Amino acid sequence: MEITSTLFTAKAIYVGIIFAITLGVAAYSTYFERIIAAFMQDRVGPDRAGPFGILQPLADAVKMFMKEDFIPANSNKWLFIAGPCLSMLTxxxxxxxxxxxxxxxxxxxIILDLQGIDVNIGILWVFGIVSLGVYGVLIGGWASNNKYSLIGAIRAASQNISYELAMGLSIIAILMLSGSLSTKSIVETQQNGHWNILYQPLGFVIFLVCAFAECNRTPFDLPECETELIGGYHTEYSSMKLGFYLFSEYINMFISGAVMATLYFGGYDYLFNDYVAQISWLGEYAYNVSALLGLVVLIVKALIFVFIFMWVRWTLPRFRYDQLMGLGWTGLIPLAMFNVVLTGASMLFTVNDGGSNWMTVGASWAGVIIMLVVTFAYSEMKYKKKKLATA
Known part of the structure; x- marks a missing residue:
């Protein structure tokens, strides 16, 4: 009973630490996004709140709390409140x-797993919760009693459904390689540098593009584009309700980065993992030090992806809605299906003909190169045809 109580307490502390890290990263992502935007635009970023502006997230929180909590007339009050709360929760x-x-x-x-819950359907959990997130947007947009908000919410729903299909197909190839739906097992199959990015470069690119769409980040921020929909489903929101929507977006960016690191970049694996676990002068703490370093490594990998999200926002323009849907249905889904077939064929060759894993790597990258050449040739042909038609 005492061991169970100690383990429960340790797990509760761990979950609290992960939540604190997630919320802290989300809060300071707003600060670093302004820094990156200022650098991209050759101007001075936030530097007023505290030294070097490091208290800017605190100033933003105070501003959000001090704003008027406005609920539109003829709106559904409880659903209007539930929308941002559901987005934050998911x-x-x-x-x-x-x-x-x-x-x-x-x-x-007493052994503590550095994972909230280790279920054998971890990938299905991720997809299920991510799919629920769109309900927060839909509920908020509909309950606002505003046509712009409703159109933005419908855009978000159609966008998420479209890109979840391609994302799911890209992960099927990972499941074929690892043979498990458990995120823990997927990481364990990538130990000692055998990261899935070597075997699934095309799948990773598809997943990355879909992650941008799922997080409603530029160039996929059609649900909230100011030039067409004022603010989309954000239009009628203010105070901390708006803050919850914005905060959930940054949390999704961080978690998306952590999921991509888990699936494609070895998760908490790093190059000198085994060496740290065997350092003699650390004694019995060597294994724990190695595990804690893995925690830091995964967070760093996730933060790199957060930076990529921000970098793309300030360098690429927004898609038109027809371009966004066309990319999802006629571009990414066929590519993801091709990737599944290519992965299955390379695995079949490796097993039946006694090939090595490097043959799988070679086949994967050869497939990527072929698809790039075909895509480029098709784009050039389409461009020349359009140019001749307008000449």
Whole structure:
């Protein structure tokens, strides 16, 4: 009973730490996005709130709390409140199955997994919770009693449904390689540098593009584009309700980065993992130090993806709606299906003909090169045909 109580307390502390890290990263993502935007635009970023502007997230929070909490007339009050709350809740719940590290030995036979819940359907959990997130947007847009908000919410729903199909197909190839739906098992199959990015470069690119669409980030921010819909489903929101929507977007960016690191970049694996676990002068703490370093490594990998999200926002223009849907249905889904077929064929060749894993790597990258050549040739042909038609 005492061991169970200690383990429960340790798990509760771990979950609290992960939530604190997630919320802290989301809060300071707003600050670093302004820094990156200022650098891209050759101007001075936030530098008023505290030294170097590091208290800017606190100033933003105070501003949000001080704004008037406005609820539009003839709106559905309870659903109007529930929308941003649901978006925030689903954003936080996704991190439950992400393995942020290996295991910690707490002594007396108590082993703590650095993962919220280790279920054998972790990938399905991620997809299920991510799919629920769009309900927060839909509910908020409909309950606002505003046509612009409703159009933005419908755009978000159609966009998420379209890109979830391609994302799911890209992950099927990962499941074929790992043989498991468990995120922990997927990480364990990538230990010692055998990262899935080597075997699934095309799948990773598809997943990355879909992650931009799922997070409603530029160039896929059609649900909230100011030039067409004022603010989309954000239009009628203010105070902390608006803050919840914005905050959930940054949480989704961080969790998306953690999921991509887990699926394609070894998760908490790093190059000198085994060496750290065997350092003699660390004694019995060597394994725990190695596990904690893995936690730091995964967070760093996720932050790199957060930077990519921000970098793309300030360098690429927004798609038109027809371009966005066309890319999802006629571009990414066929590519994802091709990737599944290519992965199955390379695995079949490796097993039946006694090939090595490097043959799978070669086949995957050859497939990527072929698809790039075909896509470029088709684009050139289409451009020349259009040019001749307008000449």
């Amino acid at each position: 954003a936080l719940m996704t991190s439950a199955v992400v393995p942020f590290g290996d295991q910690l030995d707490l002594g007396d036979g």
